[in-house]
Amino acid sequence: MRKLVVFIALKLMLFTAFAQQRPHYSQYVQNMSVLNPAVTGIYKGRDLRFGLRTQWQGLENAPKTSYVSFSMPISFGGDMANYRSSDLGVTEPVDKDDMFDYSGSMAHHSIGALFINDKAGPLNRMTGNLTYAYHLAVGERSNLSVGVGLGVNRLGLDAQSLVFDEPDDPVTASSGQINKFTPDLNAGIYFYSATFYIGASMQQIIKNKLAFDGSFNTGKEVPHYFLTAGYQFWMGNNFSLTPSVMLKAVSPLPKAFDLNVKFAYRNNFWVGGGYRKNDAFFGNVGFNVANIVGVSYAYDYTTSELRTASSGSHEIALRLLF
Template identity: 35%
Template sequence: MKKIFILSCFCIFAGIFFSGSEGHAQQLPQFSQYIFNGLNINPAYAGYKGAPYLQSSYRSQWSGFPGAPKTFSLSADLSANEGTMGFGASLLSDKLGPASTFSALLTYAYRLQMGYDSFLSVGVSGGVSEYAIDGTMFSPDEYNDPDIPEGKVNTFTPNLNTGVFFHTSRFYAGLSMFNLIGKKALEKESISLAYHDMHYYFTAGAMIFISDDVQFKPSVLIKEAKGSPTNYDINGMLLLMERLWLGASYRSNLGNGSESLQENLNNRNSIAAIVEIFATKQLRIGYSYDHNVNILSNLRNNSHEISVGYYIIPRDVRVHNPRWF
């Protein structure tokens, strides 16, 4: 049975790779609008916004393609003890054909003031992840194949992540590590369902003042995972009247995970258009559209992503020291 599952997962992931994925089979899900919710990639971000905050995102990748990835996240965080501590909780569900992943995490962060306008946070999150395969979604050549389960097969593993986050009112940088534990627990299972490899994230960005009503936010994300190409995102966002965000993102990789492929298949280039608006003082709504620009762009559909953020306590639209990261 183990060989069947390994082969099945390999076929799924390989098919997605050759359709030009901007990710990789062994990488955690990634949102184009991660720049509006750092908790997804760094536990030290918990409590950064100050006010209690709810965030949810839904991503439909390669819309219309059979078995295409669909990812949903829900998170909440708040600060306490005069902003020196942050607490958070998050849920993540990712489905890819017959394979699915679900994780639940609790987060704690401690914030130190390094200067008049500079802060350093250290955070940790822990919880559990479930990896599963639904045997009813396979189409075997023979009926009653003993190597294909009649229903869902799943396994659980503990999860631990950590990170640091430095910020001022105009600059930020963060470094985090995900999946620090749990891989060995999965290797002991009789089935091979998971790709619970360690991930590294580096983020940095700035807020550049242009005028009273226009500001520019450039940022970068670098993601590294064992056995996968090094992915990077370059983003540029304009903030208009402190209510409307308009921008774009470019995603590619360094190609060091698939040297055996020709160069034009290694590149996973995509661009995304992003719009975010504060519909009210408490409600933020965002949408992004990803378009692939590599050699295989005509062989698959594009991706859509919706995000919603909600401040439990009303947010003043114009404040002396807004936290835009």
């Protein structure tokens, strides 16, 4: 019976091996760190963010994703020894006048952490990364950063939640939680200023085997490649429009993309929406309070065949900037 549990786990993992292994996000623009470690420590101060996504409402055991991220610029040694961490990083322009006064950050180091929990049915994946980025000044108004994230994945299988022909089998009942620990490595690059950003990143650089038992090792993780870009247009002094795009490549799946647009008032209140290829349309709304607290919500309307059984997906994000 133990081999049967492992065999079922393998089938589940082989299914994910030919699909998106990392979770979807409709609000990654609000927290790019879930895609790219190079954004670590972009902003002045200590940046703490939380997110929760419940996908495909109405489907039993549908994916649920939560995350916590933290980052901050740091100063140590050399020319940076005379600066405080609060002197480093950039501040988002609130209006067009602020944009003209915007200046890029001095070159600096930054550190952070990212924790993600992604559960779908009997499978639960937890990822913890420590992140580092170095931000290089490019002229007076832009920066180029490179970053890495290194950590551990825990892929767990809840064997007790699996359904067998003999539900009272004592071997099955005692199987419990089966865990697999693997290393995780991500890397990225990010070029940004007051009005635009463009970034590229790679997740799951290490192609770990997806197996709970040494006898079954044909499944594996595959690298995920992301390319993101956006540009902010100002309409008068207080209103702005920011279209953006994300391109995603996960072999052997076809290339995918997200299209987004954000309409904001003084960067304090915004509404927006987007389209994820072959998956969903989504809309979002959010607000900032004194550039310290930010709250946003997104709703996905499913366009795939799952729409007949799902009422959509919900996602909420919270930001605290100290």
